[in-house]
Amino acid sequence: MVMLSILDQYSQVIKFSELPDPRTSWELQRLIGEGTYGEIHQAIHKESGEVVAMKVLESIHEMIEEIEEEYQVLRDQGNHPNIPRFHGIYLKPPTNGIDAEVWIAME
Known part of the structure; x- marks a missing residue:
């Protein structure tokens, strides 16, 4: 996808085009x-139930550096x-004109 390869140009740390669809x-x-950069949801893993x-x-694209830093720490x-x-x-x-979303799963 063109949008994903464009995101790859913004980051030296994360290869967005290789991330799986959550x-x-x-x-x-x-x-x-809700936080400064997004929302926090409870989520369940479809196979394990975790x-x-x-x-x-x-x-x-507006917060690549923050995403990279959080990703590296986690x-x-x-x-x-x-x-x-x-x-x-x-x-x-991205779907129906809505921007792509990064999902970070954590404890």
């Missing part, structure tokens, strides 16, 4: 909260007892 594995449940907090981020420190366990990063492709 809708194949995760189902969003209730809204838990429940996580899923951060849903829109307007990706990826590199996700096994530390004081950091939420990292379950993955996903990209929901």
Whole structure:
């Protein structure tokens, strides 16, 4: 997809075009909260039934650096007892004129 390859140009850290679509594995449940960069939902893994907090981020191109920093911290420190366990990063492709979304799954 053209949009995804454009996102790859913005990041030295994340290869957006290679991220899986979160809708194949995760189902969003209730809204838990809202933050500066997006919403946090309870989500359930479709196969295992595991429940996580899923951060849903829109307007990706406007906050690439913040996404990269959070991804690197969770990826590199996700096994530390004081950091939420990292379950993955996903990209929901753009649909019907709506921007792509980055989904970050964490404990």
